[in-house]
Amino acid sequence: MKLPSEAFLLRIFIGESDKSGSKPLHEAIVESARRQGLAGATVLRGFLGFGANSRIHTSKVLRLSKDLPVIVEIVDSEEKIESFLSQLDDLMDDGLVTLEKVRVIVYRHNLAE
Numbered sequence: 001m002k003l004p005s006e007a008f009l010l011r012i013f014i015g016e017s018d019k020s021g022s023k024p025l026h027e028a029i030v031e032s033a034r035r036q037g038l039a040g041a042t043v044l045r046g047f048l049g050f051g052a053n054s055r056i057h058t059s060k061v062l063r064l065s066k067d068l069p070v071i072v073e074i075v076d077s078e079e080k081i082e083s084f085l086s087q088l089d090d091l092m093d094d095g096l097v098t099l100e101k102v103r104v105i106v107y108r109h110n111l112a113e
Helices: 025-035 078-091
Strands: 006-015 041-045 069-076 096-103
Touching: 006 025, 006 078, 025 041, 025 069, 025 078, 069 078, 078 096
Parallel strands: none
Antiparallel strands: 006 069, 006 096, 041 069
């Protein structure tokens, strides 16, 4: 798969305990992106953060949160990202979604795998 040098970065900010049905929301998002043929997705787990409700979520031992911040990042062409947004809207109840233009420097994979 080839990405254009000008692509878009979709960032989805959710909580670790967010669900889509019985499945973790971040898994549902990644699986949906894969089915749609997007270039790739990465899930990042935060150790500290807060959202719209201003409640702190932390991984500190004394204040162990069961809802740590999670960010799903997806990079692809503008057209593919735009067509994915309606599926994303169907999956999410809460969260923040951002979209920004990025410059792709390298996107390659080992053909031997």
